[in-house]
Amino acid sequence: MPPTGSFVSRVYALVRRVPRGRVVTYGQVAAMLGHPRAARAVGTALRKLDGPLLGNVPWQRVVNAAGAVSRREGFGPMEQRERLRREGVRFDRHGRVDLERARWEPSRPGRSGAARERDRS
DNA sequence: CTAGTGACTGTTT
């Protein structure tokens, strides 16, 4: 387990708050934690996810600035894309998410409420 | 303390 209060544990804590069907970017997470230039370190943190945390941290909801699933060692982006699809996240033909629509921001209302009203028009 | 190591990102080819 990462030390309480460490950058890594704070990344996990934040990602846990991302709702189903919504995504955030590495850079966004870094910025929200007060380290706007630590996007890469966020990826490093998620890469080390294991044990019980794997089941408690919705790591699939973190994508890169282009809205795509980043490449990594081990397994391909298949699993992450599948997990997101299962939550209702749509991908375009380039395998990218429409961040304008799916990006989650704590301040911004979710799919229910004002946002739905806004999208109708 | 020094040197890598990437689930990153904005800029430039």
Next chain:
DNA sequence: AAAACAGCCACTA
């Protein structure tokens, strides 16, 4: 649109 580059960073050996 895609690839190469160059900063950036927490973490690890």
